[in-house]
Amino acid sequence: MASSASAGDSLAGGRGVRSRARPWWRLHFQRRIELSGMAFVAPTLLFFAVFKYGPMLWAIGLSFTSYDMVSTPHFVGLENYGNLVTDPVFRVTLVNTLVYVIGSTVLITVVALALALAINTGVPGARHCMTAMFLSNLMPIIAVCLVWRFLLHPFGLVNQLLSPFGFGRIDWLTNSDTAMPAIIAVTVWRFAPYFMVVFLAGLLAIPDEYYEAADLDGAGPLRRFWHITLPQLSPIIFFVVVVSGLLCARIFLMPFIITGGGPGNATRVLSMLVYETGFSYLKMGRAAAISVVLFAIALAFTLGQMRLFARGEENVR
Amino acid sequence: MRRGRAGSWQRWVGFALLAGLSFLFVLPILWMTTTSFQAGEKMFQLTTEWIPSVWHPENYSNALRHAPFAQYFLNSGIVSLAVMAGNLVFGTLAGYGLAKFRFRGDRLVLVLILSTLMLPLEVTLVPTFLVVHAFDWLNTYQGVVGPLLIDAFGVFLMRQSIISIPADYIEAARIDGAGELRILWRVILPQCKPALAILAIFSFRDSWDQYLWPLTVISVDELRTYPLGLVQFGEDYGNPPTEQMAIAVLATIPVFLLFALLQRSVRQGFGLSGLK
Numbered sequence: 001m002a003s004s005a006s007a008g009d010s011l012a013g014g015r016g017v018r019s020r021a022r023p024w025w026r027l028h029f030q031r032r033i034e035l036s037g038m039a040f041v042a043p044t045l046l047f048f049a050v051f052k053y054g055p056m057l058w059a060i061g062l063s064f065t066s067y068d069m070v071s072t073p074h075f076v077g078l079e080n081y082g083n084l085v086t087d088p089v090f091r092v093t094l095v096n097t098l099v100y101v102i103g104s105t106v107l108i109t110v111v112a113l114a115l116a117l118a119i120n121t122g123v124p125g126a127r128h129c130m131t132a133m134f135l136s137n138l139m140p141i142i143a144v145c146l147v148w149r150f151l152l153h154p155f156g157l158v159n160q161l162l163s164p165f166g167f168g169r170i171d172w173l174t175n176s177d178t179a180m181p182a183i184i185a186v187t188v189w190r191f192a193p194y195f196m197v198v199f200l201a202g203l204l205a206i207p208d209e210y211y212e213a214a215d216l217d218g219a220g221p222l223r224r225f226w227h228i229t230l231p232q233l234s235p236i237i238f239f240v241v242v243v244s245g246l247l248c249a250r251i252f253l254m255p256f257i258i259t260g261g262g263p264g265n266a267t268r269v270l271s272m273l274v275y276e277t278g279f280s281y282l283k284m285g286r287a288a289a290i291s292v293v294l295f296a297i298a299l300a301f302t303l304g305q306m307r308l309f310a311r312g313e314e315n316v317r
Numbered sequence: 318m319r320r321g322r323a324g325s326w327q328r329w330v331g332f333a334l335l336a337g338l339s340f341l342f343v344l345p346i347l348w349m350t351t352t353s354f355q356a357g358e359k360m361f362q363l364t365t366e367w368i369p370s371v372w373h374p375e376n377y378s379n380a381l382r383h384a385p386f387a388q389y390f391l392n393s394g395i396v397s398l399a400v401m402a403g404n405l406v407f408g409t410l411a412g413y414g415l416a417k418f419r420f421r422g423d424r425l426v427l428v429l430i431l432s433t434l435m436l437p438l439e440v441t442l443v444p445t446f447l448v449v450h451a452f453d454w455l456n457t458y459q460g461v462v463g464p465l466l467i468d469a470f471g472v473f474l475m476r477q478s479i480i481s482i483p484a485d486y487i488e489a490a491r492i493d494g495a496g497e498l499r500i501l502w503r504v505i506l507p508q509c510k511p512a513l514a515i516l517a518i519f520s521f522r523d524s525w526d527q528y529l530w531p532l533t534v535i536s537v538d539e540l541r542t543y544p545l546g547l548v549q550f551g552e553d554y555g556n557p558p559t560e561q562m563a564i565a566v567l568a569t570i571p572v573f574l575l576f577a578l579l580q581r582s583v584r585q586g587f588g589l590s591g592l593k
Binding site: 037119257 | 328329331332335336338339340342344345348349352360364365407408410411413414415417418419420421423426429430432433434435436437438439440441442443444446447448463464466467469472491497518522525526528529532533543544547548551558561562565566568569572573576580587588589
């Protein structure tokens with residue numbers, strides 16, 4: 001990159017006091033800068049080697065074994081995966097996870113964008129409204145889960161607020177049709193305000209001239225949104241989809257606290273299954289195999305993010 | 318702000334709509350707060366009593382007496398501050414290294430660090446537990462803090478923030494004979510306060526929120542963090558939900574306080590300075 005090359009040049013000039021510029025010295029100087037760069041990054045890489053890459057490789061290895069923390073692991077080949085494929089609970093959980101991740105991601109993106117557009121209209125007090133909404137993103141997630149469990153109770157606030165509109169008493173959390181949508185709604189309530197802020201930053205970065213030009217052409221609000229706002233925001237939309245997808249794929253606490261995975265297995269997700277299989281039933285090999293499946297889902301989202309990142313880099317350079 | 322051309326009545330309708338929307342987001346927080354002062358038997362009445370007819374602040378002292386929440390909060394505080402410090406220090410170091418230094422394999426390092434975003438604790442739970450077990454860190458603070466100490470989010474955030482600082486500043490400091498750490502402290506850090514504020518608040522919140530990891534490595538009561546204690550408290554027979562809400566309110570206060578302190582920088586960091 002340009003910065004290090006120019007650093008060398010100006011340094012050669014700046015060392016005018018030592019009139020004889022010695023090539024080996026200069027090399028040494030450059031080398032020292034290079035080494036300090038590596039030194040800055042090294043602790044983080046070492047940390048990730050111990051707590052991320054190592055464990056992931058270990059998980060893949062473990063997934064081919066049977067291990068209960070007591071006896072030594074023994075190799076069982078693909079047995080863990082084979083058992084998963086035929087296990088109805090795993091299959092339901094996998095489908096639940098996909099429904100949860102896709103449903104939450106789509107709704108978070110749509111709601112966050114709508115909120116950002118509303119705030120960006122510049123009505124009075126917009127900034128305070130933004131701060132108020134953002135509080136849901138700061139509330140401890142355990143408090144969010146406990147509060148919503150009460151709000152979604154048959155006698156809870158949600159049903160109280162809906163009753164004037166002719167809704168009966170809905171058992172949100174004990175009915176297998178409504179439990180997953182309810183948890184998705186709580187997820188959106190919690191995370192949409194964060195991505196609203198991300199969208200808002202994107203909206204503020206769109207040059208005013210684009211809208212002025214559109215005004216001159218007599219474009220209405222809908223056309224302006226469709227032809228200016230959406231295309232300009234598209235990298236951010238992509239970012240929000242990928243990041244919120246990654247976030248939802250790992251969610252454990254919401255179904256764990258709000259419904260406990262029930263009714264039946266209607267809201268059980270893969271991260272819950274990993275914990276239960278590994279630490280309640282001590283089937284570490286099988287839990288590792290489920291982790292690998294969860295990893296595959298995360299990988300799909302991350303590959304998308306890498307692509308986005310590569311695109312963003314071109315703009316930076 | 319742009320597009321403020323609409324007539325004044327339209328602006329007020331817009332304001333009413335937006336205020337209504339934000340109210341939906343605040344309502345559960347208000348409910349939590351009012352319920353924490355409510356009498357236990359009022360919990361599941363058919364209409365919510367928004368302002369308690371009789372205030373019960375003793376819900377707080379009772380909750381703190383019924384379970385060692387002071388200890389739980391202390392544990393959570395120690396863990397969260399340590400994680401926040403770790404993220405600030407190592408996120409800044411690595412972010413600086415990646416933003417302003419060229420070395421062999423720097424692109425690969427960036428990709429490697431970003432790739433850990435798909436390896437959250439939920440995915441690597443079993444082997445991370447085995448690693449911590451091998452370190453003999455089960456039921457210790459370092460066991461809870463360890464795997465949370467650095468997150469790729471922080472590294473990436475700091476890199477993006479530092480990358481826009483002109484290289485001339487760094488070169489000038491080098492010519493003056495400043496060491497690399499001194500440059501980082503004196504030249505770089507003062508210019509990325511907004512990013513540091515965002516990193517501080519999110520790393521604190523994320524570890525303050527942690528449930529699954531402490532649940533996995535902590536099995537003794539003295540070391541439990543407050544989310545574990547709060548769930549256990551709800552499961553133990555006879556503890557009223559109003560007291561559970563009281564603890565939930567107490568748990569919310571530190572994060573809101575931190576946000577209030579750093580609000581200005583956070584807004585700057587998000588690029589929202591232009592927002593009225």
